[in-house]
Amino acid sequence: MTLVDPTPREADASPRRASMRRVKASLRSPLGAGALCGVTIVLFFTVFGPVIWGEAAKLADLTALSEPPSAEHPLGTDAGGHDVLARVLSATRLSITTALAATLIGVSLGVPLGLLPVATPRRVGRFINSAIGVAMAFPALLLAIVVSVTLGVGLLTATLAIGLAMVPSYARLTQALAASVAGRDFVAAARVLGVSPARVMFRHIFPNIRDTIIVNASTGAGTALVAATGLSFLGLGVQAPEYDWGRMLNESLGAIYVNPAASLGVAVAITVTGVTFALLGETLTRVLGLETTLPRAARRSPVHSTRPAPDKSISAPKASASAPKPDDLVLSVRGLRVEAPSGETWKRPVNDLSFDIHRGEIVGIVGESGSGKSLTCMAVASLLDHPLRVTAASICFDGMELTKSGAMAHPQMTPSLARHLGTRMAFVFQDPSTSLNPALHVGPQVAEIGVLHGGLRPRQALQRAIERLRAVKIDDPERRARQYPHQFSGGMRQRAMIAMGLMGEPALMIADEPTTALDVTVQRDVLALLEEVNREHDTAIMLVSHDISLISSFCTRVLVMYRGSLVESLRTEDLVQGRARHPYTRALAAAVPHLDATPGSEFTTIPENAEFSLEPAQVTN
Structure with a gap:
């Protein structure tokens, strides 16, 4: 008997070509174009900001303290006579680097922590979930402040504090995603084959939640930027003579009624960067095909669900009914x-x-x-x-x-x-x-x-x-x-x-x-x-x-x-x-x-x- 099972034409297309088409379509949309433009601008100032405007930001004109905007100083000067625009542009690298490093810490620690309940015994998994729940009860920024005060002020401490504060949210996200995948049939099939819990976790579960975590990390970088700015604004982050956007916002606050342009320039830089991270996350959502909450297999290929009426005319070949032997x-x-x-x-x-x-x-x-x-x-x-x-x-x-x-107790199953x-x-x-x-x-x-x-x-x-x-x-x-x-x-x-x-x-x-x-x-x-x-x-x-x-x-x-x-x-x-x-x-x-x-x-x-x-x-x- 010849088995005929037609497949849609698009199934024959190369997955790499399909991915490239999806990337091109996403970048041509207004959302994708905006994200690409924003990332290009932020990346340029992150790489070349200190190189081009670093020296100008260090110069102090003691005859022009807290001056309003002018042709020479478009955003005016701060209380030390420094050009505000030059300092905003040169501070881009430190502000962005801090946010990305904190996000990396949060993802690197949160994702493995969220995956542990899948691979550990039930009691250990319940304890980990309870600990994550308790940590989630505290606001992330408040948790970052507590950690920063406990470990001491400074750039490295602030970065670590923000990263640790982000761990519970990424752990909870990972745990929820992993739990939804762990109940799928292909995971059960891997277990009946004798696949180890660690291999099930990293080969069968993590690849199916990786894209969602990447998208959330992209948008989470904007949150990390705001948190890093807040710590520096409170004096718990970058210390003199270094400066980032948070420290500049703190210094310009005292002269906001004299020169509001200084605070406004920093605020615009923070807003533009935060929006860029958000646009990047939305674009990645489209590129990775996560627009809906349906499982990947259900999104890409509709499955026939028509149930034929029961009919005794079904004539699959029938085996002989010979009596089985006891042995x-x-x-x-x-x-x-x-x-x-x-x-x-x-x-x-x-x-x-x-x-x-x-x-x-x-x-x-x-x-x-x-x-x-x-x-x-x-x-x-x-x-x-x-x-x-x-x-x-x-x-x-x-x-x-x-x-x-x-x-009868699968976690103790012998090899x-x-x-x-x-x-x-x-x-x-x-x-x-x-x-x-x-x-x-x-x-x-x-x-x-x-x-x-x-x-x-x-x-x-x-x-x-x-x-x-x-x-x-x-x-x-x-x-x-x-x-x-x-x-x-x-x-x-x-x-x-x-x-x-x-x-x-x-x-x-x-x-x-x-x-x-x-x-x-x-x-x-x-x-x-x-x-x-x-x-x-x-x-x-x-x-x-x-x-x-x-x-x-x-x-x-x-x-x-x-x-x-x-x-x-x-x-x-x-x-x-x-x-x-x-x-x-x-x-x-x-x-x-x-x-x-x-x-x-x-x-x-x-x-x-x-x-x-x-x-x-x-x-x-």
Whole structure:
């Protein structure tokens, strides 16, 4: 079967060319042109100000003290007879350098501090978040004044004080951004591959928040400039004989009624520089594509969300229903429970599940939304974290007992267990737009498991990844491996996730509603690919869906879940022939629309207030 998955023409464009087009378009806009002009002016005076006007600023005319503006002195003179304009221009370097150095300190300390809760144990993370919250309660300028007074006055002290005062805000920003990314599917996929917390943080999380931090640092430089000016104005910053805009503002304040031009000139310099930093931040926002708050993958590539009507005509290839052998057991689950806090008590969205999956089987888990299907899969793959609590009498996967290996508490997962799960278990997530890291090329992401657990060098792993991409029917895999996920269609992203799982030798592939966000033709292709993986590699497939018609056309056995409990396990042919025993299973089957239904007749539905027994009708493996 030839898999056809068209991709928009713009997906073939080089990312570098697309970025250059975006940069040019941003700079041609009035906002971008203003930012470019402002940066050029500020940069010129920062570099050449002291060189051109430095000597003139040092000259003191004792016969012209606090003089008003004149042809010789456009902004007049200060109380020491110095030319105010020359001092304003020559002070640009020191004022800008102080602001940029303070911003660099704030970002350099704040970003790692904000990332720590992602990589540290929960208690340490909560302590760090609490400390950041306490620091955020103090105004930044007040905090800078306290630090400056404590450490002593001076330029270096003021720079350090402002930088330290900016740390909490950057730490809180980073922590919020990292927390939003840490819950994405590609991070969960990296964890199930056994990627270390530090590597997850710097390879998968930080690249996705880097652009936002750069933009905020640009606008934050203007805030740092105002803070540095304020400290010097209060006498806590630059000391004589050095001077910056804050010290000049302090000196001109006493003569503001005699020569207001001196104070006005400094104020204009501060305002123009601050506006320039703000314009630069806005321009970077457009250049980096951060105009909206949508995730990068969702911004760049709309995903088909049309859900086809359930139809028994879905005809993905169906595996044979031969009886499994006892020694071919891949996954054995006994007494699985998932508990979630609810006030002062705990609720069980998954309660006392027991089932087996044998090698080569295709087992479907079906049930309405909220029945616990995805939670069950995530618990088996050791992907659930605080505040959820997972317990089980036994979870044995591919000969390894997970409940005795630290898998139920992921941060304590041993390297051998991470390698076992990363190579023998594959996970295909529901939303293909979040399954891959949008900041990295697809090829290196698929190749990661080969580097981590396969003992391959990066180049060897990339070559193997290209072979796996070719195996899952992706055309021109060499070129596609160098593209970003947003340049892939939804079906191609799902196939890339399957290719990632095939980098090892998976005994079990868990597919958590892998066709939900895809149109019906791409659904057929993805299911056909999963069936091919099952047939050629003897890999057991665990397919989650609320579409009972899709499950019945693809799986060999069906597990039916209702309100967190497993109420029935039956062969697909028994479900299709109407031999289901549990009332809930029969209700699900009856709710499937039929093409031979009488026109105008009402669809069969399950009443909202319907109650079914949680006792299993027949749970056989």
